[in-house]
Amino acid sequence: MTIHTSLKGLATVSCLVFAVANAAAGPFDGKYRYNEHWDCSKLGQDSGAISISETTYIGVEQRCNLTNPVEVRGMNATLYDAQCSAEGSIYKSRIMLLKSASEKLYIVNEGSVSIWQKCPE
Numbered sequence: 835m836t837i838h839t840s841l842k843g844l845a846t847v848s849c850l851v852f853a854v855a856n857a858a859a860g861p862f863d864g865k866y867r868y869n870e871h872w873d874c875s876k877l878g879q880d881s882g883a884i885s886i887s888e889t890t891y892i893g894v895e896q897r898c899n900l901t902n903p904v905e906v907r908g909m910n911a912t913l914y915d916a917q918c919s920a921e922g923s924i925y926k927s928r929i930m931l932l933k934s935a936s937e938k939l940y941i942v943n944e945g946s947v948s949i950w951q952k953c954p955e
């Protein structure tokens with residue numbers, strides 16, 4: 835498994851947007867940025883924020899729906915099936931979201947992990 839720090843890697847990982855099975859607010863809801871230099875007011879743009887809200891994930895120039903959530907035992911994590919659209923293409927993926935005690939969000943997909951910081955309220 836590798837950790838992507840390039841914008842290309844972040845764009846690939848953040849392409850995942852999801853529709854969660856229940857309508858209640860989820861444990862991952864909120865806006866996140868890659869580091870303190872990224873602008874939380876620029877949702878879905880380069881050097882901006884990603885957003886997870888109930889059933890939708892908005893990444894850099896992409897949107898995903900999450901389905902089939904499976905909680906990971908003993909971790910604050912959920913594995914999803916994702917159907918995403920980005921730059922006119924539709925694709926499917928599996929993704930795991932994991933939240934740390936320090937409010938960081940880990941996004942894990944095949945062969946990569948990215949770490950996002952919670953945006954200030």
